[in-house]
Amino acid sequence: MALQIGDKILNFKAKDSYGNDFDSHDVVGIKPLVIYFYPKDNTPGCTAQACSFRGQYEDFTDQGAEVIGISSDSVASHQKFSNQYKLPFILLSDFDKKIRTLFGVPPSYFGLIPGRVTYVVDKGGIIQMVFDSKKATKHIEAALEVVKNLKTNK
Template sequence: MALLEKGEVAPNFKGLNQNNETISLSDFKGKKLILYFYPKDNTPGCTAESCNLNDNYDAWLAKGYEVIGVSPDSVASHKKFADKFSFGFNLIADTEKEILQAYGVWGEKNMYGRKYMGVLRTTYVINEEGVIEEVFAKVKTKDHTNQIIKALDL
């Protein structure tokens, strides 16, 4: 499945966060959302991306945005990751890869000539009506906040 595009309605989702609470897209109706998909908790690129968004979390809230991270890791893994770095936002455990597939971010990857299925690091910015405003398929993990701000002209 291909990545979703700007202007498309974001698929609804439901999953468990790091506190074992059910979170769904409909919980954020009327709010803007930065929904980022990342491969694995506690890996260098994913940690850099998550920490960059968290370091700027108050600024995102002030601009009217909520942040949610999604990966195929377990609730327990997300709990350790979120606690270790004091994340203020939700991390959704998509162990069945249903959300990943709905958003077109579960696909073939290639590392050192080896092909395998995995998470295609992607961020979607979703507006108050649930429509995708921006798609980031090439994420700058260490400077993702500025990448988003620049693209949205905030």
């Protein structure tokens, strides 16, 4: 079952693009999160999405939020992708698709391609937005609007 607005995210762990251990417990309770699931490194849509998040990363951090990108690509693939496009945010390797399954991210294109879904999670770990769209660059503006509202509603 897919996580929805109002649900609390469950703890998850993964390796980041540098092989470091990431545990969601280390950030939930500290800052809002923008967690975006994307199909694959170095594809046109995913590159556009990552570069759009990069371009507005400071807007997210100015609001106190952290951006986390997740796909099933390997740590090595993420490292190359992150370095090539100078991505300032966290990329996590979900090689076994456990995190994708935990969130209930649906596949797209008749189940052939992993889905593209963005979640905005407040400081307490409660989902405030679920944005499911194949239009990669639309995720950034939708997420930033919700993150700004989180700050003004506190």
